[in-house]
Amino acid sequence: MWVYAVLLIGLVLLVGPFLWMVASSVKTSAELHHVPPTWIPQTFTLDNYTTIFTKLNFPQYFVNSVIVATIVVASNLLFCSMIGYALAKLRFRGKSAVFLIVLATIMVPQTVYLVPLFVLMSNLGFVNSYAGLILPFAAQAFGVFLMRQFIQGIPDELLEAARMDGAGEFTVFRRVVLPLLGAPLATLGILTFLGSWNNFLWPLIIATSDSMYTLPVAVATFSIGQNAIDYGMLMAGSVVLIAPVLLVFLLLQRFVQQGIATTGLKG
Amino acid sequence: MSAQQALVASVPRARPAARRGWLKEALTGWAFSAPFLLIFLAFLALPILASAILSFTDFSLGNLVDPFSAHFIGLGNYARLLHDPNFLQAALTTTIFVVFGTVLNLAVGLAAAVALNRGISRFRAVFRVGYYLPVVSSIVAIAVIWRFLFNTDFGLVNGLLHTFGIAGPDWLGNPTLAVGIIVALMVWRNFGNAMIIFLAGLQGIPNDLYEAARIDGANRWQEFRSITLPMLKPTTLLLTVVTTIGFLQVFEEPFVMTQGGPLNKTRPISMYVYQQGFNFFHQGYASAMAYTLFVVIAAVTLIQFRLLRSDT
Numbered sequence: 001m002w003v004y005a006v007l008l009i010g011l012v013l014l015v016g017p018f019l020w021m022v023a024s025s026v027k028t029s030a031e032l033h034h035v036p037p038t039w040i041p042q043t044f045t046l047d048n049y050t051t052i053f054t055k056l057n058f059p060q061y062f063v064n065s066v067i068v069a070t071i072v073v074a075s076n077l078l079f080c081s082m083i084g085y086a087l088a089k090l091r092f093r094g095k096s097a098v099f100l101i102v103l104a105t106i107m108v109p110q111t112v113y114l115v116p117l118f119v120l121m122s123n124l125g126f127v128n129s130y131a132g133l134i135l136p137f138a139a140q141a142f143g144v145f146l147m148r149q150f151i152q153g154i155p156d157e158l159l160e161a162a163r164m165d166g167a168g169e170f171t172v173f174r175r176v177v178l179p180l181l182g183a184p185l186a187t188l189g190i191l192t193f194l195g196s197w198n199n200f201l202w203p204l205i206i207a208t209s210d211s212m213y214t215l216p217v218a219v220a221t222f223s224i225g226q227n228a229i230d231y232g233m234l235m236a237g238s239v240v241l242i243a244p245v246l247l248v249f250l251l252l253q254r255f256v257q258q259g260i261a262t263t264g265l266k267g
Numbered sequence: 268m269s270a271q272q273a274l275v276a277s278v279p280r281a282r283p284a285a286r287r288g289w290l291k292e293a294l295t296g297w298a299f300s301a302p303f304l305l306i307f308l309a310f311l312a313l314p315i316l317a318s319a320i321l322s323f324t325d326f327s328l329g330n331l332v333d334p335f336s337a338h339f340i341g342l343g344n345y346a347r348l349l350h351d352p353n354f355l356q357a358a359l360t361t362t363i364f365v366v367f368g369t370v371l372n373l374a375v376g377l378a379a380a381v382a383l384n385r386g387i388s389r390f391r392a393v394f395r396v397g398y399y400l401p402v403v404s405s406i407v408a409i410a411v412i413w414r415f416l417f418n419t420d421f422g423l424v425n426g427l428l429h430t431f432g433i434a435g436p437d438w439l440g441n442p443t444l445a446v447g448i449i450v451a452l453m454v455w456r457n458f459g460n461a462m463i464i465f466l467a468g469l470q471g472i473p474n475d476l477y478e479a480a481r482i483d484g485a486n487r488w489q490e491f492r493s494i495t496l497p498m499l500k501p502t503t504l505l506l507t508v509v510t511t512i513g514f515l516q517v518f519e520e521p522f523v524m525t526q527g528g529p530l531n532k533t534r535p536i537s538m539y540v541y542q543q544g545f546n547f548f549h550q551g552y553a554s555a556m557a558y559t560l561f562v563v564i565a566a567v568t569l570i571q572f573r574l575l576r577s578d579t
Contacts, residue, residue, distance in 0.1 A: 003382050010379065011397045014455070018400065020423060021412045037426035079303040091289075092296030098304065101312065108315055109516045109564060111537045111557045115550045116317035117310065119326075119334055139306035169295045198405040200519050201537075205545055216407040220523050223411045231415050238408035249403045253396055256403065260460060261467035 018242070025049070025235035032232050048236035056233070058240060060211060061218040068133050068203075068214060069196040075138040076192045077185055084147025085173050089159060099148070102141045110201060118205055132206040133214065137196060143188050146259075150184040151177060187259035190252055197245055215241045322555035328548035337551065344555030354556065356531055357539040361515060363446060364453065364535055368514045371454045373506055376461025381495065383462070384469045395466075399459040406456060410523035413452050414439065439525055442532035449520050449533055456520075457513070461506050468502035469495070508571045515564050536560050 024032060025048050027041045052058045086092070087099050117136060118127075126132035154177060162172045200216040207213050213221065219237045222229045249256060322344055326337040348354050379398055383391055401409060416423045417438040425435030439445045476494050485493070518537040521527055527534030527542075536556060544553030 007379075007382055007394055011394060014401060015397055017409070017412050017416060018404075020416065021408075024415065033421045035421055035426060036430050037421065037423050075306075079306070083300040083303040086296045086299035090292055090296035090299065092293035095296065098300060102307065105307075105311055105315065107512065107565065107568060109512070109537075109557075109561060111516060111518075111540050112318050112554075112561045113311065113314035113557075114540070115544045115554050115557065116314040116321055118545070119321075119331060119550065120310070120314060120317075122331055123334070135306060136310045139303045139311070141307070141311075144303065169299070173299070194403050198403075198407075200405075200407050201541070205541075216405050219405075219411060220407045220519075223414070223523060224526055231418075234411050235415065238405075238411055241408045242404050245403050245405070246400065249400070250396070253399070257395070257399065257463050260463050 021235050021238050021242075024231065025239050027232060029230060029232055032230070048232040049240075052233050052236050052240070056218075056222070056229075056237075057210060058215075058218070058237065061213050061215045062240065064130075064133075064207075064212060065197060065214045065216075067130060069193050071130075071134050072137045072196040073189050073192045075134075076140055076143045077189055079139050080143030080147045080188065081151075081178065081181060081185065082173070083144055084151050085177055087144070087148045088151035089154075089156070089177075090169070099144075102144050106141045106145070114202070114205060117202075121206060127206060128208040128212045130212075133203055133212070136202060137199070140192065140195075143192065146184060146188055147181070150181060154180055183255070183258075186252070187255045190248060190256050191259055193248065194245055194256075318554045319558060321551055322558045324551045326551035326554070330550075331548075340551070344552045345559070347552065348555060348559060353531065353534075354536075354539060357534050357536045360446070360533060361517070361535040361537075364450060364517050365511055365514045367450045368453045368517075369507060369510045371450065372458050372461055372510050372514075373503065375454055376458040376506070377465050377499075377503075379458065379462045380465035380469055381491070384466060395463075398462055401456040402459040404456075406519040407523055409456055410452065410520050413448070414524055417448055440529055442529050445525050445529060445533050449517075449524055452520050452524070453514060453517060457510070461510065464506055465499065465502060468499050472498045504571060504574065508568055511567055511571070512564055515560065515567070 023039065023041055026044050026046065027038075028043055028045050028047070031038060031042055083098075087095060121127050121132045124131075126135070158176055159172055162176045167175065198216060199214070200220065203214045203217045204220070207217055215237075219234065219241055222237065223234050321337075323339055323341060324337040325340050325343070326334070330337040379394075383394055417425075419425060419435065419437045419440065422435075422438075424438070428435040436444060438448055472495065476498075477490055480490050480494060516537050517535050518541070521533045521535060522538055522541075525533045527538050537560070540553045540557045540560070543549045543556065
């Protein structure tokens with residue numbers, strides 16, 4: 001019985017801050033600064049949300065985050081499954097070298113390539129652009145690893161049968177392999193979405209003006225520095241930032257947790 | 268003429284056909300790999316290599332337009348690191364984050380996994396999901412929430428202390444407390460990951476072992492010590508590697524919570540790299556620091572995998 005008690009305390013400590021965030025986002029400024037704090041808002045107000053959406057340009061940040069995440073997810077699903085197919089089922093020279101190089105970079109921390117990547121982007125004119133936000137994440141090594149593992153499990157006979165019928169490699173890939181990749185593609189898609197939506201350090205560097213901020217950059221920027229905005233608006237911004245991923249996670253948590261458990265990746 | 272060549276020569280028609288098939292397959296292989304490789308090489312592999320070169324130069328703001336106008340200064344940046352008190356402080360801070368963070372992260376993750384796996388049968392899904400919520404949430408948002416909770420004047424924590432008549436401390440203004448809170452935040456956010464991987468590991472332990480132990484009269488603690496822990500060794504080592512690598516790179520938590528203060532005591536290496544590279548525009552120096560971090564990560568990983576191999 002004590003196990004339940006300890007687990008329940010743990011759950012309160014973990015979910016509590018989220019509830020506190022939601023409660024605080026609908027309080028008035030006066031109530032936020034009240035000592036001792038109130039749990040349930042005395043006067044319910046949506047002012048914080050109205051302000052961040054009308055005066056602070058949150059619609060733009062939200063759209064930026066959606067655009068970046070959508071393209072990053074789509075390109076990873078397509079490109080990783082393609083190279084995964086090549087590495088798993090096609091014979092060509094240099095194949096193992098390609099796989100080794102891709103694998104080796106999984107361990108390289110982002111900090112290592114931030115500076116040259118920025119130099120490269122600034123010479124390409126991609127600073128403060130969608131291209132700059134998207135390209136470094138459009139082809140991620142982790143996805144290659146995941147896709148190759150799953151595609152190796154597909155029986156060769158299945159592919160041979162299609163080739164006998166005269167199908168070219170691209171048709172084999174599109175008609176035979178892709179339809180069998182439902183679960184791994186869902187896993188990769190969700191993990192990539194979460195990674196992109198929550199990504200902070202690179203967008204902080206490459207988005208140099210307000211119009212290119214993604215949600216995490218906007219929330220962080222408004223929370224620190226001389227012009228820090230108040231906690232009511234910050235909590236509303238945090239709700240806007242967290243709500244979509246919580247929704248995705250609650251609907252599809254089976255894929256997320258399976259993906260983590262099978263790959264052991266994702267620090 | 269060798270036997271093989273003789274064999275090939277004896278079937279003249281088969282060979283060109285097979286060769287064409289081989290070439291076609293190779294071209295298809297490269298064609299399928301090309302879209303990924305082009306982006307990957309240009310925006311990941313190339314910058315990783317370039318960073319090594321950059322770290323031997325005096326690259327700074329003025330060289331941004333013409334990267335080739337920077338000068339090679341050999342190991343100058345690396346020598347400077349050893350005498351930079353700010354870097355040494357950042358290295359110390361990173362070490363504290365990694366050591367305390369990793370140990371606590373694994374301990375809490377394992378405890379939660381064991382409790383969920385054997386302690387309870389009902390509501391397991393609820394706890395699994397609840398404990399995992401922070402892992403998928405944005406660290407930036409969570410750090411902002413935590414900063415509010417630990418706000419000295421009107422934060423929830425001091426508010427609760429106030430109702431018990433205790434005057435709460437200035438949590439994030441005190442270097443020691445601030446380091447502690449950042450470690451707690453790292454563990455709070457990440458232990459769900461360790462929990463999920465431990466749960467998968469626990470499910471791989473055959474039940475017969477526990478039944479045999481129970482027949483021998485072992486209690487819960489003895490079962491844990493002599494069955495669960497040894498069987499989880501590979502999982503634990505994998506998690507140690509992954510967690511260490513993750514925490515060596517910690518950035519968001521201190522950046523949003525304290526901006527590295529007070530007295531730069533909460534500034535890890537990655538934040539100092541960011542500041543040198545993008546606030547002070549000493550890109551060469553920042554690259555040397557980043558590569559030093561990378562070498563440490565590689566070394567730590569290698570050592571941990573050695574341990575993994577010799578122990579299992």
